[in-house]
Every structure is written in structure tokens, then in C-alpha cells.
Amino acid sequence: MTAAQGRPVALRGRGGKGPPFSVMLPPQRRSMNAIPERPIALLSPLVEERDALLHRLTDVGTQAIGKLQVVTGELQGHSVVLAESGVGKVASAAIATLIAKSLDCRAVVVCGVAGGIDPALAIGDVVIADRLIQHDYGHLTSQGIRNFRPGVPPIGEARDRIAFDLSPDLLMRIGAVVKDIVLPPLPPDLGVEPGRPPRIAFGPIVSGDQFINSEEARERLRRDYAALAVEMEGAAVAQATELLGIPCIVIRSLSDLAGAESHLDFPRFLRAVAPAAAEVVTGVVSVL
Numbered sequence: 060m061t062a063a064q065g066r067p068v069a070l071r072g073r074g075g076k077g078p079p080f081s082v083m084l085p086p087q088r089r090s091m092n093a094i095p096e097r098p099i100a101l102l103s104p105l106v107e108e109r110d111a112l113l114h115r116l117t118d119v120g121t122q123a124i125g126k127l128q129v130v131t132g133e134l135q136g137h138s139v140v141l142a143e144s145g146v147g148k149v150a151s152a153a154i155a156t157l158i159a160k161s162l163d164c165r166a167v168v169v170c171g172v173a174g175g176i177d178p179a180l181a182i183g184d185v186v187i188a189d190r191l192i193q194h195d196y197g198h199l200t201s202q203g204i205r206n207f208r209p210g211v212p213p214i215g216e217a218r219d220r221i222a223f224d225l226s227p228d229l230l231m232r233i234g235a236v237v238k239d240i241v242l243p244p245l246p247p248d249l250g251v252e253p254g255r256p257p258r259i260a261f262g263p264i265v266s267g268d269q270f271i272n273s274e275e276a277r278e279r280l281r282r283d284y285a286a287l288a289v290e291m292e293g294a295a296v297a298q299a300t301e302l303l304g305i306p307c308i309v310i311r312s313l314s315d316l317a318g319a320e321s322h323l324d325f326p327r328f329l330r331a332v333a334p335a336a337a338e339v340v341t342g343v344v345s346v347l
């Protein structure tokens with residue numbers, strides 16, 4: 060094998076507990092950066108989501124941080140560290156903190172799939188969070204949940220801001236690069252509105268330790284938070300990065316619509332839609 064053909068890298072899926080496998084990575088290229096830059100952490104909850112990013116990296120290596128194995132490399136000439144961060148708020152916040160603190164990261168990007176909430180969006184569209192809310196944190200009564208800022212005791216009046224907002228400056232810079240990204244349509248055999256090009260939308264994403272598989276729950280998330288999408292990690296990572304003083308950017312492609320069919324759509328579309336979020340992340344790293 061020559062350097063021009065690339066090289067295999069040995070990895071394990073399922074949080075490092077799965078069977079070992081190797082992937083061929085693109086040929087290595089020397090970094091043009093004279094001064095080493097602080098890396099950007101790229102977190103994907105699932106191995107399928109991580110692999111959509113892995114193939115875009117150059118100068119790839121692996122590194123252990125405690126018991127966690129991460130991939131180091133470059134994306135568009137920027138130093139990155141990529142990890143399969145696990146599903147749910149605790150797993151993702153713990154891993155975000157571990158990586159960002161150990162490697163002095165300058166930003167954390169969460170890249171993967173989500174359930175669509177806004178009826179104007181379709182499977183395959185990409186949502187970039189301008190605000191992140193933990194929809195399951197708060198005070199639960201027979202009237203429903205009253206959200207509080209995560210970390211604040213959920214008793215009494217909910218006066219605190221419940222959302223983690225992206226800074227207006229970063230939002231503007233991301234908007235400027237995203238407007239030039241054109242996403243390829245999903246393969247027609249998947250049967251998702253053939254011919255409709257995937258859209259990229261900015262808006263609230265809500266996170267909670269629940270897979271949403273109910274029209275009623277989807278409607279509530281839309282009504283209560285004006286959410287465009289729901290997933291299980293982003294707002295928890297934002298809580299962790301706020302403490303570290305670095306931004307959290309959440310970019311998700313829609314694998315399902317969080318309704319009665321979402322448990323069928325999610326496995327059906329996961330691999331097909333994951334590359335769209337990875338494509339948007341590839342464009343966005345240059346402005347972080």
C-alpha cells in the first residue's frame with residue numbers, strides 16, 4: 060500500500076465495546092498551520108453518525124483519554140478530535156467535558172441525527188440550533204412540566220432562562236457559510252419526496268433522555284418550545300461547555316419526524332441522512 064492510497068485505522072464501535080474493525084482513511088496531508096491551534100471537538104452519539112465524519116478527516120490518528128478512544132485529525136485544515144459520545148444527556152455531557160478539558164478544545168460540535176418537529180421540515184433536512192433547551196428538566200405536576208434552568212433547583216417560580224443560546228456573532232458567521240452549502244437529494248428509492256432538495260434551517264433544538272415516538276409529544280415540543288427538532292444530547296453538551304467557556308454548536312439531520320412512525324423511520328434513514336449533517340459541519344468548522 061502506498062501513502063497515496065490511504066491507510067487503515069483500527070477502531071471499535073458501540074462505545075469501544077463492539078467488535079474491532081478497520082476503515083480506510085484518505086491519504087495523509089501535512090498541516091499548513093505553523094502555530095498549533097486548539098482543536099475542535101466533534102461529538103457524535105452513534106457510531107454511524109461518527110463514521111459520516113470520519114471519512115472526511117485527514118492526518119488521522121487515535122488517542123486514549125482515560126478509557127475513551129478518540130480520533131484526532133484535521134477537517135478542512137482545522138485540528139479536530141472526533142468521538143462516539145454515546146446516547147443521552149449524561150453520556151454526552153461527560154464525554155464533552157472530558158475531551159474539551161483534556162485537549163483544551165476551542166469549541167464542541169455535536170453532529171448527528173434528530174427527530175423533526177416543525178411540520179415544514181422533512182426527513183433529510185438539517186437543523187442548526189440557535190438555542191438548546193432540556194425539555195425534560197423541571198418541575199412535573201399533573202399540569203405538565205415547568206422547565207427550569209438545568210442545575211437550578213426546580214422548585215418555586217421558574218425565573219431563570221431555560222435555553223442555552225448560540226452567540227449572535229457565531230450565529231452570523233455560521234449563517235454566512237451555510238448559505239452556500241447545497242445538499243444532495245436523498246436517493247429516490249428511499250421514497251422521501253423525490254426531487255425535493257434537503258433544506259438547512261436555524262432554530263431551537265430540544266434535548267431530553269427520551270426517544271420521541273408520539274404525535275402528542277411532538278406537538279407539545281412544537282407548542283411549548285417552538286422546536287424545529289428533538290434529540291437526546293445537544294442541550295446537555297451546551298450546559299457543560301458553558302462552564303468551560305467555549306461554544307457548543309449542534310448540527311442535526313432529520314432521521315424521522317418524532318411521531319408514531321419514528322421508531323421505524325429512525326433505523327431506516329439513519330445511515331442515509333447522517334452525511335448531510337457531516338457535510339454542514341465540514342463547512343462550518345472554518346468559522347469556529
Ligand code: ADE
Pocket residue numbers: 172173174175269270271272289290291314315316317318321325
Ligand atoms: N434522535 C433521532 N430521532 C429522535 C427522536 N425521535 N427522539 C429523540 N431523539 C432522536
